[in-house]
Amino acid sequence: MRKFDAIIIGSGPNGLAAAITFQQQGLSTLLIEGADTIGGGMRTKELTIPGFKHDVCSAIHPMAMASPFFRSLPLEAFGLSFVKPEYAAAHPLDEGETGILYHSLAETVEGLGVDGESYRKLVEKVVTHWEGLAADIMGPLSFPKHPLSLASFGLDALQPASWTAKRFTSVQAQALWAGMAAHGIQPLNNWTTSAIAIVLAAVGNKYGWQIPIGGSQSIANALLGYYQSLGGEIQTGFWVEDVRDLPSHKVLLCDITPRQLLQLKGIGLASGYRRRLEGFRQGMGVFKVDWALSEKTPFKDLRCQQAATVHLGNTYAEIAESERLSHLGKQVDKPFVLFAQQSAFDPSRAPEGKHTGWAYCHVPNGSKVDYTEAIENQIERFAPGFKETILAKHTFSPMELEEYNPNYIGGDINGGIMDISQLYSRPILALNPYRTSVDTIYLCSSSTPPGGGVHGMCGYHAARTALKEHFGLLL
Structure with missing residues (x-):
């Protein structure tokens, strides 16, 4: 099996952003998605009658246009308008x-x-x-x-x-x-x-x-197209239950909620960190x-x-x-x-x-x-x-x-309530909230700052942290 510099679990906007940020530095990445299609909250399907295309979750995208990370990418060249x-x-x-x-x-x-x-x-x-x-x-x-x-x-x-x-x-x-x-x-x-x-x-x-013309799926498709143009690899239809089933890798970034991280097998989270995650509020x-x-x-x-x-x-x-x-x-x-x-x-x-x-x-x-x-x-x-x-x-x-979408716990589309106690201190109060108690595993979902929305900034910041701490790269 190949060895990757980074594996990213989840192909929502933040997972894609993290994967792209790594791939832009010439590192090897594998993006893993449990569903058969990519996108997380950026999916478009014929939910009612054939020919009627419905955005499954996100539909209108003010923060996608305002995101410094998304605006830095050549997504128009990959079909996004x-x-x-x-x-x-x-x-x-x-x-x-x-x-x-x-x-x-x-x-x-x-x-x-x-x-x-x-x-x-x-x-x-x-x-x-x-x-x-x-x-x-x-x-x-x-x-x-x-x-x-x-x-x-x-x-x-x-x-x-x-x-x-x-x-x-x-x-x-x-x-x-x-x-x-x-x-x-x-x-x-x-x-x-x-x-x-x-x-x-x-x-x-x-x-x-x-x-987005064609539906929210168009954003996901453009991000994936750019990621693959940089040499990134993707595997869909693989629900990760045990990290020991993954190919060899240096760091793991998880576009999932605290509850899902707690359920992952084989990662050995510290008991104190687990207790703090268990206090995260939806x-x-x-x-x-x-x-x-x-x-x-x-x-x-x-x-x-x-x-x-x-x-x-x-x-x-x-x-x-x-x-x-x-x-x-x-x-x-x-x-x-x-x-x-x-x-x-x-x-x-x-x-x-x-x-x-x-x-x-x-x-x-x-x-x-x-x-x-x-x-x-x-x-x-x-x-x-x-x-x-x-x-x-x-x-x-x-x-x-x-x-x-297991990230929407109880229908919570923001990855946890974004009140004053969890606006930036998500999932826990820490100088760097993307780190977990395992130094090679990071959270990059909307359960980290700046929270919910289609902007990719959670994934971007988590990837920057991992790049600095494990590859000596400062972006």
């Missing part, structure tokens, strides 16, 4: 003006009227200084490269979204802010939830919330629905048809209560729903004249409740007639998501 909808996000209300996140700071400020300047003060510094801030925000805790910019961002970012929402006076602006913050999948009165809202809004204003799960549709979703405000993502939850108060109750393990009748209709911008997703729909809501971790009707009711609330356009549907409960 994006389309930018007219608007990044739309947030319709039962009463009042729809909140719009435009693909420019100036337009968003103007659209928010009396609250425009409050929005500008929260977001403009991140839009302006993102290239410098990204290295500090999207990495482990360390002495910042741009301390003044980071300090200015941090004063607002550390606050709960419930505090920063009070800077807005209109129902429209407060609701739009709630939708941004709720991407964090935790109660909006948690510390640092403003950071999530600020970054997503700023990235939308700077790069846009863009959609976040809420998600319940997801995909639809084959006869036409575009008939939103009352037609601008919603031109938005990459539509946030359906009405007012700030309603969204905050939904997230709070779900976090407490309670069923919610009117959940906060994230909706996308990629076929409106990428005709390859559905047969001519037909469309796809993609949506999920946050639910208690491991919930067995069927939220299909609740999600469809929320869409119908803002798009009367939606249910009449449904040709077929496919659902994923939290536990079905975990069965599909």
Whole structure:
């Protein structure tokens, strides 16, 4: 059997990023994927009717466009292209003006009227200084490269979204802010939830919330194509249960959660480190629905048809209560729903004249409740007639998501709750969170900084650590 410098378990965005980072240095790597197809959360399948292509998990990719690592790669040369909808996000209300996140700071400020300047003060510094801030925000805790910019961002970012929402006076602006913050999948009165809202809004204003042509699988395929062009090897259909079954290697990087690492045989984790991993906390799960549709979703405000993502939850108060109750393990009748209709911008997703729909809501971790009707009711609330356009549907409960992708424990798509105690100290509080108690084994999943999202930065930073400690390479 061949001997490799590095083996990487898991072909999600972070596993691919780690493998590429090693291969760029001319080292030998083997990327192992348990499923028959690569991608982790970046997969596209015909889940309903042949010809309708649905993104299984991730669909809209603001952080892929903002990722310093992804932007450094020649992915266009490997077939990756994006389309930018007219608007990044739309947030319709039962009463009042729809909140719009435009693909420019100036337009968003103007659209928010009396609250425009409050929005500008929260977001403009991140839009302006993102290239410098990204290295500090999207990495482990360390002495910042741009301390003044980071300090200015941090004063607002550390606050709960419930505090920063009070800077807005209109129902429209407060609701739009709630939708941004709720991407964090935790109660909006948690510390640092403003950071999530600020970054997503700023990235939308700077790069846009863009959609990959052909589906999220296109991102995975482009990353794999680049990796293989560098000489990297891959093996699919191999679930690793015992590391002693692997070919000989110098280092092992694992794009898996702490729970899965604890279940791996043959690695000999120290008892103290095991206990610390056992204390890692999961976040809420998600319940997801995909639809084959006869036409575009008939939103009352037609601008919603031109938005990459539509946030359906009405007012700030309603969204905050939904997230709070779900976090407490309670069923919610009117959940906060994230909706996308990629076929409106990428005709390859559905047969001519037909469309796809993609949506999920946050639910208690491991919930067995069927939220299909609740999600469809929320869409119908803002798009009367939606249910009449449904040709077929496919659902994923939290536990079905975990069965599909073991990294989604209880339906947790962020690799663990990203609250203040686990935002950077994930999976444990350590100077270098990618290391395990075994000096040749590293974690590189979204359970490490900077956490969930399609950006590859967890894998990039873990690979850099291993390259420095075992190969004497400084990137």
